[in-house]
Amino acid sequence: MQKDERQRFILEKLRGDSKVATQRLADQLMVSEDTIRRDLNEMSQKGLLTKVHGGAVSSIQKLYYYNDNVIRDQREKDVIAKKAVSLLSDGMSVVISDGTTNLAFARNIPKDLKATVFTYCLPIAMELTEHPGIEIVFLGGRIEKKSMVALGLDVINKFSEIYVDLCFLGTGSIGHIEGITEGSYDVSLIKRKIVAASDKVVSLATSNKLGLRQSYSICKPSDISILVTELDPNRSELLPFSDAGIRLL
Structure with missing residues (x-):
C-alpha cells in the first residue's frame, strides 16, 4: 500500500474512532511500526491529526486529550x-x-x-x-x-x-x-x-x-x-x- 493510501486509511479510522494506535495500524496495514510513525509525524505536521503516546488522535481531540503516559x-x-x-x-x-x-x-x-x-x-x-x-x-x-x-x-x-x-x-x-x-x-x-x-x-x-x-x-x-x-x-x-x-x- 502506498503512503497516500495508508494516510487516507488512517484518517478514515480517526473519523470513526477518534484515536488510533501505532501497533494496531501497523498490523492492519501490514507495514512496520516505524513506517506508521513516519506517516503520523507527517500528518501531524500538516495538521491532519495530533500525535500522542502510542498513536494519534483527531485534530479535534487535541483540545481535551491528556496523555496518560505523563x-x-x-x-x-x-x-x-x-x-x-x-x-x-x-x-x-x-x-x-x-x-x-x-x-x-x-x-x-x-x-x-x-x-x-x-x-x-x-x-x-x-x-x-x-x-x-x-x-x-x-x-x-x-x-x-x-x-x-x-x-x-x-x-x-x-x-x-x-x-x-x-x-x-x-x-x-x-x-x-x-x-x-x-x-x-x-x-x-x-x-x-x-x-x-x-x-x-x-x-x-x-x-x-x-x-x-x-x-x-x-x-x-x-x-x-x-x-x-x-x-x-x-x-x-x-x-x-x-x-x-x-x-x-
Whole structure:
C-alpha cells in the first residue's frame, strides 16, 4: 500500500474512532511500526491529526486529550478516584476542579449518574460529554493553553453565582494546620470561590501532597469535610487530619 493510501486509511479510522494506535495500524496495514510513525509525524505536521503516546488522535481531540503516559502516580490516582465516586448520588450538583487526579475521578464516574457538574477544566468537561445523565456547565474565561483550564475574573465571578452540594478539589498541598494551599495565584482565587460555593469540600490528594505547604491559601482544615487519598484511612500519617475533624476515605 502506498503512503497516500495508508494516510487516507488512517484518517478514515480517526473519523470513526477518534484515536488510533501505532501497533494496531501497523498490523492492519501490514507495514512496520516505524513506517506508521513516519506517516503520523507527517500528518501531524500538516495538521491532519495530533500525535500522542502510542498513536494519534483527531485534530479535534487535541483540545481535551491528556496523555496518560505523563500523568504521574496513575495507580494512586485511580484508587483515589474509585473511593471518591462513592460520594456521588443522583440529583447532586458538584464542582470538579482541575488536575490529573480529578481527571481520573471524572473517568471513573458511572455512566448512568444523573447530576450537574460545574468545571473550569476543559479536559474534564469533554470527558463528561460521554455521560448522558450529566449536565455539564463549563465556566469559561481565558484558557491557559498548557493546563487547558479557564482562568481570570470571568471564571471567579461565575463561581460567585452558584451553590453546589459538593466540590472535588484537586489539591496542590494539604496540611493538618495550614489546610489546602496552592502554588498558582490565579488558580487559588478560583478555588477559594469554589470552597465558598460548596456545602461540603472534598480534597483529592495523593499521599505525597500531605504535610506540604505552598504560597497561596485555599481553605483551612475546618473547611474540609472529606480527604480522599490512596492510603488506608487508618495509616498513622493521616491521624493529624482525622484529629482536625476531617473524614478520611
